[in-house]
Each structure stands twice: as C-alpha cells, then as structure tokens.
Amino acid sequence: MSHRQTLEALSGLLLALFVAMLSSTVVSTALPQIIGSLHGSQSAYTWVVTATLLVSTATTPIWGKLADLYSKKTLVQVAIVIFTLGSLVSGLAQSTGQLIAARAFQGLGLGGLQILVQIAIAAMISPRDRGRYYGILGAVMAVATVGGPLLGGLIVDSALGWRWCFFVGVPFTVVAFVLLQKTLKLPTLAREVKIDYLGATLVAAAVSVLLIWVTFVDDKFGWISWQTGAMVGGTVVLTALALWREAVAPEPIIPLGVVARRNTALAIVASLAVGMAMFGGAVFLGQYFQIGRGYSPTHAGLLTIPMMAGVLICSTVAGRLSTATGKVKPYIVTGTVVLTAGFAVLATIDHATSLYLVGFGMFLVGAGVGMSMQNLMLVVQNSVPLKEIGAASGVVTFFRSMGGTMGVSILGAVLANRVAGSIADGLAKLGVQPGQSSGAGSSLDVKHLPGPIQEIVRAAYGDATGHIFLISAAIAVVGIVAAAFLKPVMLRDSLDLPAEPAGTPAGEPASSTTAS
Template sequence: MTQKPMTHRQILEALSGLLLVLFVAMLSGTVVSTALPKIIGALNGTQGQYTWVVTATLLAATASTPIWGKLADLFSKKTLIQTAIVVFAVGSVVAGLAQNTGQLIAARAFQGLGVGGLQALVQVAIAAMIPPRERGRYNGYLGGVMALATVGGPLLGGLIVDSSLGWRWCFFVGVPVAVIAFFLLQKTLRLPVMRREAKIDYLGATLIAAGVSLLLIWVSFVDKDFGWISWQSLAMAGGSVLLLVLATVVEARAPEPVVPLPIVKRRTTALAIVASLAVGMAMFGGSVFLGQYFQIGRGYSPTEAGLLTIPMMAGVLGASIIGGRLVTKTGKVKPFIVGGTIVLVIGLAALSVIDHETSLVYIGAAMFLVGAGVGASMQNLVLAVQNTVALRDIGAASATVAFFRSLGGAVGVSVLGAVLANRVSDSITAHLAEAGIPAGGKSAGSSLNLNELPPVVQHIVRAAYGDATGRIFLIAAAIAVIGVIASLFLKPAPLRSSLDAGPPATAAATAAAAADAVPDADVEILPRRLTPSPVRAR
C-alpha cells in the first residue's frame, strides 16, 4: 500500500502534545531548583539531603530510561507516554505532601520514573515521525521548550516560594500541565504500533538499575561517612562493578536486551555515549547548584535567583534554534557537537573562578556560554545516533543515549555535591573556630536553614558556599573536556533524508517504513518477517 509522509502541519499538531510533555518533565526539575534551598531549610534538611532530592529523580530516570525505550520498540508509544505522565503526576502530588526530607526524596524518586519515560519517549516519538535531515529544523522547537522550562521554571519556583502559596505548590503546579498534556496527546498524537513477539530483559534491567544505584550511593557517602579505602567502599564500589559486569553478560546473551550492545559498540553510538556522559555530568552537576549559590552564597531571594539564571537559558535557546536550522540546512551534525562541547568547557572554566563577591555581569556571560554549549550539543548527540540506526531500533538507541546522559548527570550531581558539602563543612568549621563559636553548637544550626542562624554565622555560611562553588565548576570543566575529545572522533556522516536506515530488502519492508511516516496507520511486525496490517491507530 502507498502511504504519504506527514505534512508540516500534521507534524506540528503532533508536536504540540509532545512538546508540552517535554515541558512538564523539565519543569519538574527547574521549578524546584531555586526553591530547593528554602524547601530543605523548611524541612530542616542537610546539604547531603539537598543533593539527594536532585539525585533521586535523576537516578530513577536513569534506571528506567532503557526500559521505556525498549518498550517503545514493542508497544504503543502513545500509551507509554500517557502512562509516564500518570506516574509523573502521582509522584508530583506525593512530593508536594511530603512531611520530611526522607518522604520528599522517596517521592522524587517515584516522580523520576515518569520523568525518565517522558524524556526518552518524546525523542522516540519524534524520531518515528521526522527524518534525521529534517529533524534539525524541529530541534529549534525543542530548544525553545527547553529554554522556556528552564527560564520559566526557576522564576515560577521563586515566585511560588516567595508567595503565600508555599513551597509545596512547586510540586503541585506541574500536575495540571500534565493533565492537559495527557488529553492533548490523546487528540493529536497518531503513531504506528510496532508489535513484535518479544521478551523484555527484566534481569538485565534490574542488574543495571542496581549497579547504578549502588554506585551513586557509594559516591554520596564516601569520604564523609567512611574512607575511600575501607570495607564499605570495597563492598559498594566492588559490588557496583560486579553488578554492571553481570548486566553486560546478560545483555550480550539476551534476545531482546534493554541496552542493545551491537548498537552501543558502533563508533558513533559509543562516542556519543561518552560525550553524553561528560555533557550530562558537567551540565547537571554544575547548573543544579547555581540556585544554591545565588541564594545561600550571595543572599538573593528565590525569585531573584531565577532571574539571574536567564543568561544560561538564553544561550540554550539561541544555540538550539540557530544550530537546529543550520543542521537541517547543511545536513551535518558533527561541527555543531564539537563546537558546543568546546563552548561548554570554556563557560564552565569561566565559572570555576567565582566566589561570593564575583561580578554578576561576569557570571552571566559565563552562564550564557554554558547554555550555548549545552544547546548546541545535547540534542545533536541524540540525533547523531538516531541517524545511524534502523527505525525498529530507534527507541532503544535513543533511550541508551538518554540513559548515559542521565547517568552522567546523576553521577555529576552526587560527586560535585559531595565535593561541595565537604568543602563547605571544612570552611564553616574553620571560620566558626576563628570567631570563637563551637562548630557543633546550637548557634551553627543547619547550614541550609539560615533564618535560625545569628548574623555572624549567616555571613560565614554564605561566604563558605559562595567560595566553594567555583571548585565544582572547575571539576565540571575537566569532565566536559572528555566530551570534546569524544566528539572530535565522531564520524562526519551526512544526515539521511529518510525515516528508516538503509535500502529496504522487500516490498513489505518498504510498506512498513512508509507506514511509520503516517500517523493514522499501525504496522504489526512479526519475528523475522514484516507484515503490514492496517489496524486501529492509537
């Protein structure tokens, strides 16, 4: 049967719901970023718990991303996206009702399951509609949504915390948006259902999740609760390595692996994974502490802290839109990835020298460079991988890159959070001793609940956070250099103009590929055989 590709209008209609989904997923993190210092202060939390409120979401998103991607290759993408929305909404409500930091961390972890699905499945759905060559054109819309969520989120979070609504509405505010997105997708999104007789590799997924979780838990507690050379480190770090090795063995033998090793072994995919790890560690690990720097280190309100992050989001927006259109025009993606990672390193290096008295103009310029680097590299790394795989593997391939990017972010937040906590603790202890105040006394209080501290202690705490933040950006810059090196070795392959990769072997394959470009037709794919079967669209 002959099928027509989607028109620009049909793509925009379908994108409306997908972009709203992406917006609500990103909003869940950004709306909390500037409010988190006050949230943790209100719950009498610590710096370690501050880090874990962020890490829990990233960890859950990371562990679940490959599973969502594999499911997208087997079942209805639309149904899966709507399921992820429900999980996200429930997690948001529970987080808003949390009575202590433990409950908040657990709720954020559950919310992260939905976030992981939304971030991965949006990329998968877009890849099923738009050829790689044309996708750069629409990446500008993605960049715009990213910038809006990242600029609007901190501002909204700051306004909510500074208003009579209270911090709990930072979590509730995303629920109505999620509900709207659910019904908008029901109306606008028409994607084919790729059905195959397949078995999900639950054992491999469990081993991957357990290995990653144990690694992050070790990173969070090492050098604070126990030493680098200790039985705890041996058990946790060694156990993590063992679990991940076992996961690799299982994935190599599984008929339907969660992380497809043949795809991962490809040069472009492997290098994109390394670059995504580095970009994720640098971006998440660095930017998540900027709100804390402005509020605790510089004494600005949550709303003011949100306004101060605008330069970074302007960089993301500009680089995404301009870079996306240039990618479509030239058909080349490598130059933009290389350029983006280099600019990211420059921006992070510039932020590495800040302290509690650095000019805001200088900080804004450095943040703009970081945002431009992220905007030029992040989406294009996914695009480079999608350009090399067949449509039937697009879900697993996209989710694999997203998995390692989230993993990098989770590791980055944990590592840099631990570095910041240790450096701040040492600085506060030393300066309290100089002031003749006992470090363990009541006057020291919780370092994140400044309202309960005497003015002299507040000044010490603010200076400690302001001066310590530069060190974590220096580490982030060093990590980002790895992304530059990996991107330089990417193969400069031109973007294809077809949805599927390679010439189809049979007429049935041609029909199946064509059906994937049409929103009102489903294709049922059987093992070793492609059979177009018009069924009800979902």
Template sequence: MSAPTMDRVEQQSPMTHREIMEALSGLLLVLFVAMASSTIVSTALPKIIGDLNGSQTQYTWVVTATLLTATATTPIWGKLSDLYSKKLLVQLSIVLFVLGSLAAGFTQTTEQLIAARAFQGIGMGGVQALVQVAIATMIPPRERGRYNGYLGGVMALATVGGPLLGGLIVDTEALGWRWCFFIGAPFAVIALLVLQKTLHLPVIRRENVKVDYLGATLIAAGVSVILIWVSFVDGSFGWVSWQTFAMVGGGLALLGIATRVESRVAEPVVPLPIVRQRTTALAILGSLAVGMAMFGGSVFLGQYFQIGRGYSPTEAGLLMIPMMIGIMLSSTIAGKAMTKSGKIKPYVVAGTIILVIGFAGLSVLDHETPLWYIGSAMALVGVGVGMSMQNLVLAVQNTVSLKDIGAASSTVAFFRSLGGTIGVSVLGAVLARRVTDSINEQLTAMGVPAGGGSGTSSLNLSSLPESIQHVVRSAYGDATGHIFLISMGIAVIGVVAAVAMKPAKLRSTVDVTAPAKVPAATK
C-alpha cells in the first residue's frame, strides 16, 4: 500500500468576470490554433498527398496519427493537472505543439509528415484537455454554460474555419501547403505570452504520488494496434487471417492488462471509479459519437468536395460554412439557456437527435447531390455537435470534486478523441475499399487494366488522364455517402446515452462542497 496522499491547496479569491475573460482570451486562442491545425489539413490534404504521391491509407493516417497521440496522452495531461501546476502544463503543451507544427511544415515525404503530425498530437492533446480543466477550475458549472458559448464558438470556427483557411493557403501560390502547418506557430506563441500574464489558477500540491505511465502506455499501445489493423485489414491481409487474430487479440489483451493496472494503482490515468459512475459512463458513449461527427465530418467532406465534386480547396472550405454556423449558433444559444435554467440533459438529448438526422441526410450523398441539400444536412450536423459536445464534458464536471476535475474532464475528452480517431480510421478504411473497388470496376468496364497502368496516386488528379479523372471523381463522390450512413448508426448510440442520463441541476460552486469547507476536507 502506498502512503496516504497529502494535499495542500493554494487558496485564492474567486476570479471576477473581467479576469475570467482575460484568461479565456489566451485559452481560447490556443484552443483555436490546436483545433484548427487538426481541421486545416482537411481541405489541404488532397493537394498535400497528391504532391507527395501518397495513398488513401496515408491520407487517413495523416489525420489519424495526430488524433491517436492526442488521445493517448490526454489522460496523462489530465492526471498531471490534478497533481501539478495547470498553468505550467498548459504552457508545456503549447511548446510541444509549436515544435510539432514546425516539423510537419518541413517534411518531405508522407511518412515524415505522419511522424511529425503524431508528435504534434502530443501537444494538441494537452491543449484540448487542459483548456477544459482550466475553465472548470475558474468557473462554477452553473455559470460555465454561458462561457461554453464562447468555447463552442471557437470550436465551430476552428472546425469549419480551419478548412477554409487551409483552402486559401493551398490556393495561394506564394504560400503553398506547408504554411498550413507554419501558420499556427506564431499564434500559439502569442497565446503562451497572454496566459503567462492572465492565467492564475489554484494549485493542489500532493505528496507521495506517482503518475501511472505504465497504464497510459498500455492504453496507447492497445488502441494503436487495433487502429493499425483497421487500416490494413481486407487490403494487405484478410479478415480471417493470422494477422487479424494477432493484432485484434493483442490489442484487446493490452487493453485488458491496462484495465487491471488502472484498477490497482493509487493514481490511475483513467480513474475507474469515476468512469463507472452513470453520468460519466453515458457521457463517454455520447462523446464517442460526437467525436466521430466532429472529425469525420470535416475530414471527409473536404475530400468529397474536392475529389468527388471538383471544387478548389478554397471553395471546399466555403462550402463547409453551414456546419460552422450550426455549431456556433447552437452552442451559444444552448449555453445561455443552460445557465438560465440550470438544466443540461434536454439540450444534450436534442443535440444527439439532431446529429442523427444530419448524418441521415448526408448518407445519401453522391457525386451529383445538390449543394443546397448538402448544406442543410451539414448545418444539422453542426447544430447537433454544438449542443452536445461541450455539454457532455460539463455533465461530468458537474458531478466530481475540484481535485478530480482534471482526470474527469480528460477522461471524457480522451474518449471523444478516441471516437474521432476510430471514426477517421474506420471510415477512411471503408472509403478506401469502396473507392478502390469502384475505380477498378469502372476501369474494367472501359477496357482499362485496374490501376490505369500508372503508378500515380488517384488523389493526384492533375496527373491523370481526363477520362480517369472522371472515374476517380465519381468513385469518391458516390462512396462518401456510405461512410455517413455508418456514422448515423453510431450516432444513435449517442442518443441512447443522452436519454439514459439522469437529470441534474448544474451546481453554482466550483467545488462540490462550499469553499469554506475545503481546508477541513483536505487536512
């Protein structure tokens, strides 16, 4: 048995609205930069992978690598924030993010780009988790709804504004796609300086504690093995093969060992008692669905507009504005309504239902679907994400004490990011298979050998004959609807989870107990 943990809480008076807004300015800026770096490549990737002569699988992994490392490190960042200075950890995550961004901008091959994006994801995971933790430390849940409107607006701008910015950069000859990675670095540095001056958070100093790096490593390894299997199954090897048994069995075994480790250590990165709580468990299920919506939507819609419909990167970004408007309006309106009523469940339920409807609309896409219809369905997806994404985290934060806010917040963020990682990986694999089969089928009907007799990537359209370009466009356009049909099915799980959540009033204090009782509780 380890020695009992001793806590020392550095007390400070509650922050005023002005102080909160000053600190939020830096937090929201770095959150925008981190999230935009994830979405900015969605419209730029066809050009990037085409220039680097990469494959559809590599296209998917440029996104998946970032999400995977962000997912794997999120619970570690969260647990560290419960043990050490939250401000210092935010600043450290920003530095790692900037270094990863610069490395990605200088890459020369798709393999190097995937590696750099994986490193960038470590910092991104810290930023996304710790911004949530910092806000939860500053603001009581009841008041957090109104501030979540700002958070939702920033996420909306990053989710869909990122692709537009990426399109503009790619289409600007003087810049080129490398600036999709360079452009975020100076803004992240500005956020770092702003936070140094404005962010002042209480520190809970604990003695005789250890971070469960073994559990975190096992979780990351287990998830990675399964995602690698998803990317290559049915292409490099069959569903029933020794590789499948080895990778799926090995991945599940690693996750099983990780669960056992987490149940035995004093300071687990994913605290099972919190995860087993009804609200947290259901929020996790809902977050998996929303994560798939947020990442899968921006990644594959950007590819659909460019490869399947022939629009430029800038035009593809503009066509995704309806999703941004939906997220921004719904998160702002729902946030203010929750602060006024103190209720959260009705908005989460409504959001997940609207999300399913939006996916149902996108599931019938082909290469000739009218743009007004696509925009309407995208707006519904945006409304669903805006009403549910942040509020699922808030529902969990409302149930735990301040000393566990980091672990609880990062656990939900972990599973949301995991949902995005699995979503992009699985949907990307499905898309790659359907596109390949469709292209080969059409080429065979034209009397052209499968593959077109060229080693050129199908994503490098400018290097393909015009007749082959038409085949590729129709294949991508018609296959995209199928992946959103899968997304709709998974989003239904989010509805079930939201409906099953217990109604709860948002508390009006930062901690579960009155501030005056905190010192006595920590003696």
C-alpha cells in the first residue's frame, strides 16, 4: 500500500480501536452509579469488567489465527458488528446479570478489534516504520482513555443516564465499518484453512476456570476446599491437554514454536505482568475517587487525566524514538521501571491522601505503560515471519489480556475482602450489626446510606485501594526482570523476514535480531 493508502486505511482502523478503548473507559467512572442503580455488589462491579476481559482474552488467539487464514478486513468488520450488538444489549440491561452477560458478548468483539487492528498495521508497514505508527496508535488509545472517563462522567451526571455510556459508541462503529470497507485493502493468502477448534476450546476453558476460581476463592469458598481442588485441578488438566493439542495440531491457535523463542517468551512474561498491574490497578481508580473520596463521576474522570497524559506523551515519544533509532529494549526496560515506581507511589494512598501525590503516581503509571506496552509487541513482530504475525501478535495480546483479567479478578477479590472487614470493624465501633446497615457491606449505592455509615464505607474503600496498588507494584517487578533479559533487537526495514540461510537452527529467525 502507498503512503496515502496507508493513512486512509489507518483512519478506519484507529477509529475502530478508538471505539473499543472508549467502551472500556467510558464505563470506568460510571460503574459505581451503574451498579448502584441495578442494586449490585462489589462482586458484580468486578464481574462487569472481568466478563469483558475474560471473553476478549480467551478469544484473542483465535482472532489472531483467523487473521493468518482469512481476510483481515472481513474479520475487523465482523468484530465491529459483534462489538456494536454487545454495546446495544449492554445499554438495555435490566439487572447486573444481564449486564455482565452482555459485556461478555461485547468482549468477543473487543478482543477481535484489539488484536486485528495491530495485525492489519503489521501487514501494511515494515517493523522499522511501525514504531512511529504505533506511537500514533498509543496516542489514540490515550485520547480514548482520557475522553472515556470524562464522557462517562458527563453522561451519568446528565439527563441522558448511564445507559448512554454504552449507546454512545454505536455511531462511531458504523462510521469505522464504512471507512474500512472503502480504504482497507490487504491481500489474503490462498491456502488450505485448518482451524484448531479443539485447541481453542481447551485454551478458553483453562483460562475461564482459573479466573472463576481466582474471583470466588476466599469469598464463596475457602482456599482449602473441594471447590478449590476441583477448579485448580481442572485448570491443570485443561492446560496440559491444551499444550498437548497445540503441539500436535497442524494449525495451532498458540504456536508453541513461536512462544518458545527467547524474545517472544520474555515479551509474554513482561506483557502478562504489565497487563496484570495496569488493568488490575487502574480499573479501580474510578471507584477510589467516587466511593473513597466522594467525587462525582465527572470529577473522577478529570482526576484520571494525569495517568492518561503519561500514556499519551510517552507512547508518542517512545514510538518516534524507536523508529528513529531502530531500538526498543531501552524504552521497554525504562517503562517497566517507571510503571513499578508509579504503583509504589500509589501504594501509599488512603482516603485522605493529597490529590497531587495521587496524580503524580498516576502519571508515572501512564508513562510506564506508554513506553513498554506497544514496544513489547514490536519485539515479537520483529522476530517472526509475516505469515506468523497474526498468531504471534495474538499470543502476546492474549497473555497481556489474561494478565489484566487476572489482575482485575485478584485485586477485586482482595479489595472486596479488605473492604468488608474494614466496614464490619467500623460498624462494630458504632454498635451497629452488619445486617442492620442497609447493605453497607455490599451495596455501592453509598449516597443513600446514613451519614456515619457513609464515612465508614468511604474510608474502607479509600484505605483498601492503596493495598491493591502495593500488590500491583510487586507484580510489575516481574516485568522489569523479563524486560532486562530481552535480547536487544534492531527493527528491520523489510516487511517480512529474509529467507533463512542454510544452517540456521530450526525455530530461530534469520537476521531478525541484531545486537544494539
């Protein structure tokens, strides 16, 4: 594609990605009001987020593999249609159960958009130039992330109501669909199609059982219980079966040969840690500002700007520098260190911490994500041939999303348990039994609670949030270690890898990496 054709196609791709990111963040500041309106609990709050991440995570490798076999353009448009239908049904939900189910369906389209946009860009642009365009992609993600909470807050505080948080993205998806129909022109390799449906089912089942266990353990049942044994044992068995299937399948969903390469494996570990820390920590910021600090949804959206500014600035700058120098490892290592530092700062917050300190910590988290997230994808895409870009990109996005889903589940469970304990202690000091507190231990509709109980609930949420950020910081340290052991690479100028010369070890790309 020419430069003009590339820019035209990018307009539709980035708009589709913008809508996908907007759908996630527009709900963040509105969730406390949504769950309160539907009379849901902290568990429901977590599952509204987890359901989307779970389905998008489980289906990401499938979308990635399909992109290696079918028309990328058609797949993007299918993902847009699924996402749009999920948005409409979410906006019509009458209970938290219906909302969670609709969000799960929406996650099917979201998973496709997140990976297919990156795969389409990889099929159009060489790895060397891709850094600059990934910088633009990161900037679009940042704008959506900045605008989402603000838009969500304004919608919830207006006469429209929270349902329009889901309806608002529909016109954009229609425009993106039309743009892609006119501008995106990518060749499809004509070859026999063999989809590993059994492998996809086993992978999805293993991830789902693990995340369901993480969500409910220590709440619905104990760490040592028959439920834990069944779910953990089931996860181990399903994982073993999935690994066996992927090793023998002619067209595996997760190519083990790609995963086994040094840089791919380390990028997966780093993405898993960064995703777990970022998604798991950041998703609760809107709740912290609204419930822990008492701000309106609009103000809560405004208060998240420092983190999004960090993503916007650093993703753009790091993208341009990686294209100019051809190096990505320095930005990945720096990003993981800054991310960890940001979570360490946020680990000190409680319900009375200065907003300047909270903002500083959020900016560091955003900067760390901006420098590391897309560059990890570049490392992997630079190490595989063009025909494997879809599967390899899908694997990295899969583990990043899985990290995010596990982060939300684990940190949500920790937060719920600490909040419940703190509220019970606070009520006991007032001489009130938890059963007499009008649902203080479970309802997020704080504004309708009596004044003294409101203060107890706000302090419980505000103080517990710092604890989950401490866990996020510990997880982010794993990302630093993985990034430090990455083999330095120089981004290649060719779209595909050169032909392997005789004597190149199997499974190792020829001339794909050069020490920097």
